[in-house]
Amino acid sequence: MKELFILAVVTVFTLLTYYLVEPFAHSQMHKHIESEGFAYKDLPALTKKGDAEHGKELVMGAGACVGCHGIKAEGMPAPMDAVTAAQSYGVNPPDLSTAGAIYEPKFLAALIKNPAHALMVEHKFDESKGQMHPMTSFYGAGGDLDQEIADMVAYLQSIAPKAEEVTPAMAFENACGRCHAIHYEYNLDGELHPSWTQIGEKPVFKKKQDELKFETKVLDYQEALKKYMGTLPPDLSMYIRSRGEHYIKTFVENPQNYLKGTAMPRVGVNAEAAEKIIEHLENVGDSKRHKREEVGKNVMIYIFIFAIFAILWKKEVWRDLH
């Protein structure tokens, strides 16, 4: 029984050291931020019920959305190619086909009304100082402003795919893909997906010239983006390991939580889309997690059996020694 006592002493000191250098030290180094469940409590709730028909007219007309954004779901291509758009606005305005499914409705309403406020980048875009956000605010088309905005939101929701049709890759590409690249290819359900650049998936090129042309475009885009953001948004390939799920979620919910004054906007995704974005980052940066669990279980079973045999062998050998 002395051995068990010694084991207990060793275990206590080991766990104490572990507690001090891991949970305790990290609690001292990083502030802990609880997720608010993507509720965006600072933004007013939508009070009006929207009319999608009227919303469509506004989006195509007075709202001027399609002057900058494409809506592929409605057969409307982007008015400019990504590089030209980035050179005009700093970043390519995303296609709006999925906006109704991945953004929180009240965030969309707040965005249309005042982009800098909803995106939490007022420290960079102060209208009173003439620093205009590249996405113009919507001041109304003559009717009730809140009603008109609710109509546009209803329209965006009406053309969006259903929540379950939004794949992890779609959620990432639409919400984050205009700023963040992911240069790791990944394999999902037996299919190899190419790397992601800010101007889209990197195609397979037969000719080196075409590849270089594409890469030049990416570099041109990145140059414009860097000027707009002040820094090139990082490649997120390994961020699921370097930051982890909790950090990424709470960071996306409100980037100012961690990096005061950062240029990364609050993107305004809803909780399901956030889950999907995390899943996409896992598919890319931790693609063997299912395999790990499966192999882990088998190895643990094997090791238990090994330990039992080892204990039996010891008992057998030591019977004569006592």
Place this chain on the structure above:
Amino acid sequence: MAHFTKATSLHDWLNQRLAIDTLRRVLATEYWIPKNINFLWAMGMVLAITFAFLLVSGIFLLMYYQPNVDLAFDSVNYTIMQEVGYGWLWRHVHGVAASVVFLIIYIHMFTGIYYGSYKKGREMIWLSGMLLFVAFSAEAFSGYMLPWGQMSYWAGMVITNLFAGGSLHADGLVEWIRGDYVPAQAFLNRFFMLHVLLIPLAIIGLIVLHFGALRIPHVNNQDGEEIDFEAEAAKYKAGDKANSKVIAFVNDFMSKDMMVVGIYLIFFFYLVFYHYDFAMDPVNFDPANGLKTPAHIYPEWYFLWSYEILRPFSTDVGLIAFAFAQVIFFALPFLDRSPNAVPASRRGLFKFWFWAMLIDMIVLTAMGKVPPEGMFSAIGFYAALTFIGLWIALPFITKFEKKV
């Protein structure tokens, strides 16, 4: 030339040429171990097994790793972790084993200190053990450079800067070590060489020396009892195993080692599959960036105590304290002036010295990680002073120890 006869079997053939029966007797079946030992004496075997894991997993990693500043990060995090079949497993085994090996080394060292197993003829075991500790430290540090992540780069920067020697300003030495002004390609290449060739060779040599050093003094036992190995072995061989104070290394001790190894492997593989994060710092999953200093730079947990002896002082004093901490454990057999090689619990003041040292090193470890601010730097400062004070006190308290 010796006389060779026609072999009657493969065993006989080998035996005539390699004397395998004699070897087996000397190294295994008649290598006597005291019976009165607990599982802590299996830690050496646990270390040997863990080193084997490191070696094998390392060989697999080596097949895909690219020692190039532009490719290293992706060769580890993409090629090995995601493309190569089971590459992720080898990496997690390697990373977890590198961390756990230090936990076991510390348990092994403190076992030696507690039972006084570093004196009375066991000095060479201790010294070769300390050389192993230094070699493992160098191995771990050089390995940590290889993924070329943010912590690789910045820990490499901070640790190589130490060689400037504070106000000695030996910048030339730092540049010579790096092969450049900052950690870059030359730096990565040489640490790669050290990690996969030179230091592993040294470790293997030192393990042989360590094992050799054990053969003549034999291992100590739980009560520090002096055993007449010849007489006890005779008893054992005569069949009176129950009353003999010794057991054979193989199978008697080996079976107990394997039992401990079996239980240890449950713990080890639990960490590999379900709790590997502690061994692989998240910050190192950001690629190295010489223009972006991480908010907190800290070494892996097993270097924290000595890092904290460096940190609370001014640069020069800190370096001297750090150098002191690096070598002082070598001197243990000579600073301990007492002839008693018995458990610390029976050694008067040394008992308090032992527990104070253990707790002080845990405090230093904790303070080495948290930001050096306010109360933490005060605690770290006093813990570092306590460390130095304890070593200064050691010869005095052991000199006046009563002989048991």
